[in-house]
Amino acid sequence: MSRFWRPGSERPQPSSLSVLEDDEPGFLPFSTLASNSSYGYGGLERHRQRLPVFKYRTAILYLLETHATTIIVGETGSGKTTQIPQYLKEAGWADGGRVVVCTQPRRLAVQTVASRVAEEMDVKLGEEVGYTIRFEDLTKSAVTRIKFLTDGVLLREMMDDPLLSKYSVVMVDEAHERSLSTDMLLGLLKKIQRRRPELRLIISSATIEAKSIAAFFNQSKKKLPASRDFGPSREPAILSVEGRGYDVQIHFLEEPVSNYLQAAVSTVLDIHNQEPMGDVLVFLTGQDDIDAAVQMLTDEAQNLAAHRSGLLVLPLYAGLSRAEQELVFSPTPRGKRKVVIATNIAETSLTLEGMVYVVDSGFSKQRFYNPITDIESLVVAPISKASARQRAGRAGRVRPGKCFRLYTEEYFESEMPLEGIPEMQRSNLVSCVIQLKALGIDNILGFDWLASPSPEGMIRALEVLYSLGILDEDSKLTSPTGFQVAEMPLDPMLSRMIISGSQFGCSEEMIIIAAFLSLQSIWVIGRGTQKELDEAKQGFAVAEGDHITYLNVYKGFLLSGKSSQWCHKNLINYQAMKKVLEIREQLHKLVQRLGLVLKSCGQDTQVVRKAITSGFFAHACRLESSSHGGMYKTIRTSQEVYIHPSSVLFRVTPKWVVYHSLVSTDCQYMRNVIAVDSSWFTELAPHFFQI
Numbered sequence: 001m002s003r004f005w006r007p008g009s010e011r012p013q014p015s016s017l018s019v020l021e022d023d024e025p026g027f028l029p030f031s032t033l034a035s036n037s038s039y040g041y042g043g044l045e046r047h048r049q050r051l052p053v054f055k056y057r058t059a060i061l062y063l064l065e066t067h068a069t070t071i072i073v074g075e076t077g078s079g080k081t082t083q084i085p086q087y088l089k090e091a092g093w094a095d096g097g098r099v100v101v102c103t104q105p106r107r108l109a110v111q112t113v114a115s116r117v118a119e120e121m122d123v124k125l126g127e128e129v130g131y132t133i134r135f136e137d138l139t140k141s142a143v144t145r146i147k148f149l150t151d152g153v154l155l156r157e158m159m160d161d162p163l164l165s166k167y168s169v170v171m172v173d174e175a176h177e178r179s180l181s182t183d184m185l186l187g188l189l190k191k192i193q194r195r196r197p198e199l200r201l202i203i204s205s206a207t208i209e210a211k212s213i214a215a216f217f218n219q220s221k222k223k224l225p226a227s228r229d230f231g232p233s234r235e236p237a238i239l240s241v242e243g244r245g246y247d248v249q250i251h252f253l254e255e256p257v258s259n260y261l262q263a264a265v266s267t268v269l270d271i272h273n274q275e276p277m278g279d280v281l282v283f284l285t286g287q288d289d290i291d292a293a294v295q296m297l298t299d300e301a302q303n304l305a306a307h308r309s310g311l312l313v314l315p316l317y318a319g320l321s322r323a324e325q326e327l328v329f330s331p332t333p334r335g336k337r338k339v340v341i342a343t344n345i346a347e348t349s350l351t352l353e354g355m356v357y358v359v360d361s362g363f364s365k366q367r368f369y370n371p372i373t374d375i376e377s378l379v380v381a382p383i384s385k386a387s388a389r390q391r392a393g394r395a396g397r398v399r400p401g402k403c404f405r406l407y408t409e410e411y412f413e414s415e416m417p418l419e420g421i422p423e424m425q426r427s428n429l430v431s432c433v434i435q436l437k438a439l440g441i442d443n444i445l446g447f448d449w450l451a452s453p454s455p456e457g458m459i460r461a462l463e464v465l466y467s468l469g470i471l472d473e474d475s476k477l478t479s480p481t482g483f484q485v486a487e488m489p490l491d492p493m494l495s496r497m498i499i500s501g502s503q504f505g506c507s508e509e510m511i512i513i514a515a516f517l518s519l520q521s522i523w524v525i526g527r528g529t530q531k532e533l534d535e536a537k538q539g540f541a542v543a544e545g546d547h548i549t550y551l552n553v554y555k556g557f558l559l560s561g562k563s564s565q566w567c568h569k570n571l572i573n574y575q576a577m578k579k580v581l582e583i584r585e586q587l588h589k590l591v592q593r594l595g596l597v598l599k600s601c602g603q604d605t606q607v608v609r610k611a612i613t614s615g616f617f618a619h620a621c622r623l624e625s626s627s628h629g630g631m632y633k634t635i636r637t638s639q640e641v642y643i644h645p646s647s648v649l650f651r652v653t654p655k656w657v658v659y660h661s662l663v664s665t666d667c668q669y670m671r672n673v674i675a676v677d678s679s680w681f682t683e684l685a686p687h688f689f690q691i
């Protein structure tokens with residue numbers, strides 16, 4: 001491999017773990033000793049004390065007492081996420097019914113980190129340590145003292161409790177990701193701190209620009225009352241945690257490659273042939289190239305002599321079922337080498353125990369919204385240095401590791417941007433606007449943003465919300481519709497569709513459809529051939545479109561007695577169907593709580609499509625040409641779009657359609673499409689469509 005690779009000049013940081021002796025005496029401030037893991041009796045406790053962050057325990061607790069905001073920067077794997085919440089609890093920050101809360105940008109990280117902390121504390125997950133992600137709450141309000149959640153869920157919690165009064169400390173982890181929710185959260189937390197000086201804030205990451213975050217928290221638009229000057233310092237403290245888990249050797253390519261997918265597959269095979277045992281984590285961009293790489297490696301493994309193969313290749317992306325994701329975390333069978341091929345959902349906070357090697361393609365799929373065309377696309381784009389360091393940091397967590405970067409060191413040093421563009425500046429802002437409005441922030445452009453959103457994006461969002469009847473002419477939430485939409489943890493268009501369903505007598509159907517649309521796919525991809533999958537779909541497909549097809553799948557599933565065999569036979573993902581049931585149940589309760597009418601329309605598919613149109617009229621398209629799955633143009637901006645081959649309408653091409661979302665590859669594809677009648681547009685949204 002040395003012919004192909006050049007070691008990076010970046011010096012590995014001194015390894016804190018290797019300088020401590022196994023039996024080095026440590027400060028043991030609490031008595032829980034874990035005996036339930038491979039670390040052996042007391043092993044987890046010793047492991048905790050060897051993490052770099054442990055030396056900073058006293059400093060962290062001191063800074064928290066004396067500063068309203070503390071920014072903690074420490075290498076990946078140094079123990080920020082799993083240890084700091086435990087230190088806070090041990091120091092009493094979760095006494096008296098208070099809760100320490102830690103946010104993550106991704107659901108998978110929330111789940112895995114919470115379960116690790118529960119294991120370290122030797123408690124049952126969901127009791128003293130719990131987590132909440134959208135549609136899943138594993139906490140008990142009277143018992144849970146450390147809670148992990150996504151930043152989006154914490155924003156939602158603010159609607160019921162604007163000052164987050166039950167939390168003593170909010171730790172915003174992986175803040176470098178600059179997700180839309182993280183940015184909103186930081187602005188709102190700054191506001192809350194003015195009203196609740198006792199609230200403490202920790203902002204942490206391995207790769208954050210601490211000074212600019214500190215400057216943001218330091219500047220105040222309003223002068224604070226004099227009486228508050230006796231509290232903790234308003235000036236944020238910055239703490240740098242030195243040292244990392246284990247060394248990670250970085251290798252760069254000597255020459256750039258044109259096909260990162262092929263290069264990733266060859267690198268895995270080289271590692272398998274030449275490097276000592278240890279699992280491999282490969283970062284690619286999305287389901288398509290991950291499935292292709294899994295296939296290529298599985299074929300290669302079959303070509304190798306059976307005794308030499310030993311490769312266990314697994315995909316990891318957001319659309320997989322819980323069971324499929326769990327496979328990735330289960331121990332690697334003896335004599336095997338696990339190869340996990342992941343999107344950037346594995347980029348931050350995750351520890352996969354056997355991982356020794358990381359292969360970084362240098363790309364990820366990123367969301368880019370164009371407010372002029374109103375099209376949001378997922379585009380394959382180069383990652384930032386911050387992401388590259390996070391990816392490398394997935395190795396070296398439980399033993400030394402190596403990271404193979406599929407790009408040159410020159411590119412890394414001189415062309416790769418330091419940080420990514422904040423999501424705020426490249427996303428559709430509809431949900432963000434509605435959430436801020438619901439929190440009483442009327443002057444959204446004047447909000448204290450960490451990075452200002454574009455005025456065009458903001459105007460477009462206000463326009464869409466106005467057209468959906470969610471905002472009034474004064475740009476305030478309408479009552480009751482606007483407030484109801486804000487309460488729903490869904491895209492506002494889906495929420496609007498459910499509210500219309502309640503008015504049209506088909507809210508039961510709308511809830512089921514919303515549950516299906518909240519998942520990436522319910523079909524089992526990769527087991528049968530594409531032809532088998534198409535045939536399975538045809539069993540449920542109708543010319544009215546995908547949403548009605550989902551209703552048929554749902555009915556079939558109930559008729560089968562919610563049978564997993566039935567799912568297997570029809571190439572339907574059983575775990576996904578269980579999730580549909582769960583989400584439906586939660587939306588059902590929510591709709592009841594909001595006082596909306598719950599009613600089914602039976603077989604009347606027209607009323608169902610009308611209710612969908614009343615939420616999604618802005619996604620109306622007209623057929624321009626029937627060739628190649630039908631070329632359509634959006635009514636709004638005359639963009640060329642096509643029906644996605646996965647849609648049941650791919651070969652039907654009705655004259656008028658409404659789509660749920662667009663994906664862009666070589667062109668813009670509509671996913672989840674229904675056939676509609678053009679007269680509905682003026683009937684349902686006369687303010688939006690001129691005849």
Ligand SMILES: Nc1ncnc2c1ncn2[C@@H]1O[C@H](COP(=O)(O)OP(=O)(O)OP(=O)(O)O)[C@@H](O)[C@H]1O
Binds near residue numbers: 074082112393
């Ligand atoms: N699920 C797990 N299984 C085994 N070890 C784990 C697990 N989770 C954490 N660890 C151990 O604890 C260490 C600290 O992990 P932690 O997530 O707290 O670090 P971090 O500083 O937050 O890293 P990052 O910035 O990458 O999120 C890891 O390096 C690893 O040694």
